[in-house]
Amino acid sequence: MAATKIRNMEEFAAVCGISRPTVSKFFNDPTSVRPSTRHKIEAALEQHDYRPNIYAINQNRDRTKTMGLVVPNLTDPFFAGIARMIEGLILDAGYNPVLLSSHAGPDQEIANLDSLRDIKPAGLLLAPLGRASRAGDVAAICADVPTVLFDANLDGVGEAFYGSDNEQSVRLIVDYLCRSGTPPAFFEMRDPVNPNAIRRRRAFVSAMERLGHAPQMIQVDGTGWDFEAIGFREGTRMFKGGEVPAQTILCSNDRLAIGLLSAAYESGVRVGIGDGADLRIAGHDDHPFARYTCPSLTTISQDYTAIATRSVEAILDIIEGGNRRSDREVALFEGHLIMRGSA
Amino acid sequence: MAATKIRNMEEFAAVCGISRPTVSKFFNDPTSVRPSTRHKIEAALEQHDYRPNIYAINQNRDRTKTMGLVVPNLTDPFFAGIARMIEGLILDAGYNPVLLSSHAGPDQEIANLDSLRDIKPAGLLLAPLGRASRAGDVAAICADVPTVLFDANLDGVGEAFYGSDNEQSVRLIVDYLCRSGTPPAFFEMRDPVNPNAIRRRRAFVSAMERLGHAPQMIQVDGTGWDFEAIGFREGTRMFKGGEVPAQTILCSNDRLAIGLLSAAYESGVRVGIGDGADLRIAGHDDHPFARYTCPSLTTISQDYTAIATRSVEAILDIIEGGNRRSDREVALFEGHLIMRGSA
DNA sequence: AAGAAATTTTTACGCGCGACAAATTATATT
DNA sequence: AATATAATTTGTCGCGCGTAAAAATTTCTT
Numbered sequence: 001m002a003a004t005k006i007r008n009m010e011e012f013a014a015v016c017g018i019s020r021p022t023v024s025k026f027f028n029d030p031t032s033v034r035p036s037t038r039h040k041i042e043a044a045l046e047q048h049d050y051r052p053n054i055y056a057i058n059q060n061r062d063r064t065k066t067m068g069l070v071v072p073n074l075t076d077p078f079f080a081g082i083a084r085m086i087e088g089l090i091l092d093a094g095y096n097p098v099l100l101s102s103h104a105g106p107d108q109e110i111a112n113l114d115s116l117r118d119i120k121p122a123g124l125l126l127a128p129l130g131r132a133s134r135a136g137d138v139a140a141i142c143a144d145v146p147t148v149l150f151d152a153n154l155d156g157v158g159e160a161f162y163g164s165d166n167e168q169s170v171r172l173i174v175d176y177l178c179r180s181g182t183p184p185a186f187f188e189m190r191d192p193v194n195p196n197a198i199r200r201r202r203a204f205v206s207a208m209e210r211l212g213h214a215p216q217m218i219q220v221d222g223t224g225w226d227f228e229a230i231g232f233r234e235g236t237r238m239f240k241g242g243e244v245p246a247q248t249i250l251c252s253n254d255r256l257a258i259g260l261l262s263a264a265y266e267s268g269v270r271v272g273i274g275d276g277a278d279l280r281i282a283g284h285d286d287h288p289f290a291r292y293t294c295p296s297l298t299t300i301s302q303d304y305t306a307i308a309t310r311s312v313e314a315i316l317d318i319i320e321g322g323n324r325r326s327d328r329e330v331a332l333f334e335g336h337l338i339m340r341g342s343a
Numbered sequence: 344m345a346a347t348k349i350r351n352m353e354e355f356a357a358v359c360g361i362s363r364p365t366v367s368k369f370f371n372d373p374t375s376v377r378p379s380t381r382h383k384i385e386a387a388l389e390q391h392d393y394r395p396n397i398y399a400i401n402q403n404r405d406r407t408k409t410m411g412l413v414v415p416n417l418t419d420p421f422f423a424g425i426a427r428m429i430e431g432l433i434l435d436a437g438y439n440p441v442l443l444s445s446h447a448g449p450d451q452e453i454a455n456l457d458s459l460r461d462i463k464p465a466g467l468l469l470a471p472l473g474r475a476s477r478a479g480d481v482a483a484i485c486a487d488v489p490t491v492l493f494d495a496n497l498d499g500v501g502e503a504f505y506g507s508d509n510e511q512s513v514r515l516i517v518d519y520l521c522r523s524g525t526p527p528a529f530f531e532m533r534d535p536v537n538p539n540a541i542r543r544r545r546a547f548v549s550a551m552e553r554l555g556h557a558p559q560m561i562q563v564d565g566t567g568w569d570f571e572a573i574g575f576r577e578g579t580r581m582f583k584g585g586e587v588p589a590q591t592i593l594c595s596n597d598r599l600a601i602g603l604l605s606a607a608y609e610s611g612v613r614v615g616i617g618d619g620a621d622l623r624i625a626g627h628d629d630h631p632f633a634r635y636t637c638p639s640l641t642t643i644s645q646d647y648t649a650i651a652t653r654s655v656e657a658i659l660d661i662i663e664g665g666n667r668r669s670d671r672e673v674a675l676f677e678g679h680l681i682m683r684g685s686a
Numbered sequence: 687a688a689g690a691a692a693t694t695t696t697t698a699c700g701c702g703c704g705a706c707a708a709a710t711t712a713t714a715t716t
Numbered sequence: 717a718a719t720a721t722a723a724t725t726t727g728t729c730g731c732g733c734g735t736a737a738a739a740a741t742t743t744c745t746t
Binding site: 051 | 608
C-alpha cells in the first residue's frame with residue numbers, strides 16, 4: 001500500500017503529478033477532468049488510499065451531500081424496512097443518507113432534527129410521530145431545509161407529503177370482510193397518536209355506513225407504541241370476559257392484530273375462516289411477521305415502494321431541480337388486499 | 344428570537360460581549376469558564392440560537408466526539424433493540440452515536456466502516472456479520488480506530504468482544520427440555536453465516552452428550568437472513584412429509600422458530616406442553632415477537648443489557664482512559680431461560 | 687489593601703479544502 | 717499548420733474554528 005502517508009490534498013496532488021485544484025475538481029466530479037488526468041489520479045488512488053477530509057470539504061458549504069432521514073421508531077420493522085428502501089434510493093442518487101430514529105419520543109424527534117440541522121443536509125425525509133410531534137418546533141426546523149414528509153402528515157410542514165390512502169384501503173378490506181362474512185367491528189386504541197389511525201377510524205365508519213351497516217367500535221385503553229402488548233392485554237380481557245362483540249374484527253394495524261391473535265389463541269378462541277372458527281381477524285400494514293401469525297394474517301399491504309420512491313424523487317426534484325413546491329404536494333397511494341388465513 | 348442572524352462564533356461572541364476564544368472554550372466545556380461569563384453566554388444563546396459549525400470544529404481534530412455503531416441488520420428487531428440501547432448509553436457518555444446497518448451484506452459492512460472512517464469517530468462499536476464478513480478488510484479499517492466488537496466475534500479484530508455465552512445458554516435450555524420431556528433435536532441452517540449459530544450447534548452436541556443422549560440434528564437448506572421464511576418452508580416440508588424426527592425441537596434462533604411454529608400450525612401439528620400436544624418447540628434469543636407466537640415461545644433471553652453496557656464501558660475506557668487493551672478482552676454473558684407455552 | 691492566582695482578552699497562526707481569475711498548456715477543428 | 721476550444725496550472729483568498737502565547741483584567745487569599 002502506501003509508502004508515504006498522505007496528509008492532505010496538496011500532498012496527494014503532488015504524488016499524482018497534478019495540481020491541487022484539479023484534484024479537487026476530480027473529487028467533486030471525476031468526469032470534469034480530462035480522461036488522461038483522471039486515470040493518473042485513479043492510479044494514484046490505488047496506491048495511496050487518500051480520502052479528502054469531509055469536514056474541510058463541508059466547512060464552507062451551505063448544503064452538503066447528505067440527506068437526513070428520520071423515522072418515528074426503528075424498532076418497528078415497518079419503519080426499519082421502509083428506511084432501508086429509502087436509504088438505497090438516496091445512495092443511488094449520490095447522496096449520503098443519515099438515518100435517525102425518534103424512538104417514539106417527541107423530544108428525541110426534535111433532537112434528531114436539531115442534530116441534522118448541524119449537518120446541513122441537502123434535504124430531509126421525515127416520517128413524523130404524528131399527533132405526539134411538537135409540531136411547531138418541527139415546522140420551525142424544517143422551514144430552513146427542503147423537507148418531504150412521508151407516512152404521517154403534519155399540516156403545513158415540508159413541501160410534500162406521501163402516504164397511504166387509508167380511505168381506500170380500509171374501504172377495500174371492509175368491503176371484503178362484509179362480502180365474505182359478518183360485518184367487522186373496528187379494534188383500535190381509544191386515543192391513538194398516529195394520524196393514520198385517526199384516518200382509518202373515520203374510513204371505517206364511512207365504509208360501513210356506505211354498506212348500510214352500523215359501525216361498531218372496540219376502543220381499548222393503552223398508550224405508547226407497544227401495540228402487540230396492548231392488543232394482547234385488551235384482547236385477553238375481552239375474550240376472558242366472554243363478551244366478544246363481533247364475529248369479525250378489523251384491527252387498526254397489524255401489530256395490534258398480532259397481539260389480539262395471540263390472546264385469542266391463548267383464550268381458546270379459534271380464529272380463521274374455516275367452519276370451526278369462532279372469529280375472523282384482519283389487520284392493516286402487512287407487517288413482516290403477518291405472514292407467520294397463527295393463522296396467518298389477512299391484511300392490507302401499503303405501497304411502501306411507491307411511498308419511498310416518490311418521496312425521494314420529490315426531495316431530489318426540490319434540491320436539484322430547484323423546484324420548491326409552490327403549493328404543498330400531497331399524494332396517497334392505494335393499498336392492496338393480502339388474503340391469508342385469519343379472515 | 345433572533346433579531347440579527349448570527350453567522351459565526353465571532354459575531355456570537357460580540358453579542359455576548361465576550362471574546363471569541365472564551366466562547367470557544369465554553370462550547371468545549373461550559374464549566375471551564377467563570378460562572379458569570381457562562382451565564383452571559385447562556386443568556387445570549389437563548390436569544391440568538393447560534394450553533395458552532397460542526398465541520399469547522401472537527402476539521403483539525405484527529406478524533407471527534409462521534410461514536411460509530413454498526414449492526415448487521417436493522418430490519419431484525421433484535422439488533423434494532425440493542426442498537427437503541429447502545430445509542431442511549433453513548434449519548435449519556437457525551438458522544439454522538441452514528442448508527443449504520445450492514446443490511447446483511449459484506450460489502451455494505453465495509454462501506455459502513457469506510458464512511459465511518461471519514462468521520463474520524465472517537466471509537467467504533469461493531470456487531471459484524473460474522474462468517475460473511477470480509478474479515479481482512481474489516482480488520483484493516485478497525486486497526487486505525489479504537490474498536491469494540493459485540494454480538495459476533497471476529498478473531499483478532501477490535502480490542503474487546505462482548506457476547507452471549509452460547510455454551511451456557513444452550514446447555515441451560517437443553518437441560519430444561521430433557522428434564523421436562525423428550526430430548527430435543529436441533530433445528531438449524533446447514534451452513535449458517537452467524538458464528539453464534541456455529542457455537543450453538545457445538546453447544547447443543549456437547550450438552551446432549553453430557554446427558555447421555557445422541558444429538559440429533561435437523562439441518563435445513565437456505566441462505567441469507569430471511570430466517571422466518573426458511574423455518575416456515577422447511578418446517579412445512581418436514582411436517583407434510585409426515586416424518587417429524589422428534590417430539591421436541593430446539594431451534595438455533597427464535598426467527599427460525601417463528602417460521603417453524605407457523606408451519607406447524609398450518610400443518611395441523613399441535614405445539615405445546617399440554618396433553619394434546621404433538622410437539623414442543625423452543626428457540627433462542629427472546630425475540631420481541633416471541634411472546635406473541637402461538638403458542639408463545641419458550642426461549643433463551645440474551646443479556647442485552649450487559650452486552651450493551653459492557654461494550655460501551657469498554658470503548659469509553661479505551662478512549663478516555665487511554666487504556667488500549669494489551670491482550671484482547673473477551674467476556675460472555677449468561678442467558679436466562681424464558682419459559683412459555685411452546686416447550 | 688496588597689499580592690497571588692485564576693480568568694479573560696488580544697493577537698495571530700493554521701487546518702484542509704472550495705472557488706475564482708489569469709496565465710498556460712493540451713486537444714480538437716478546419 | 718494555424719486557430720479555436722477546452723482543460724489545467726498557478727496563485728491567492730476565505731471559511732469557522734481551535735489553539736497558543738503574552739498582556740490585561742478579575743477574583744481570591746491572607
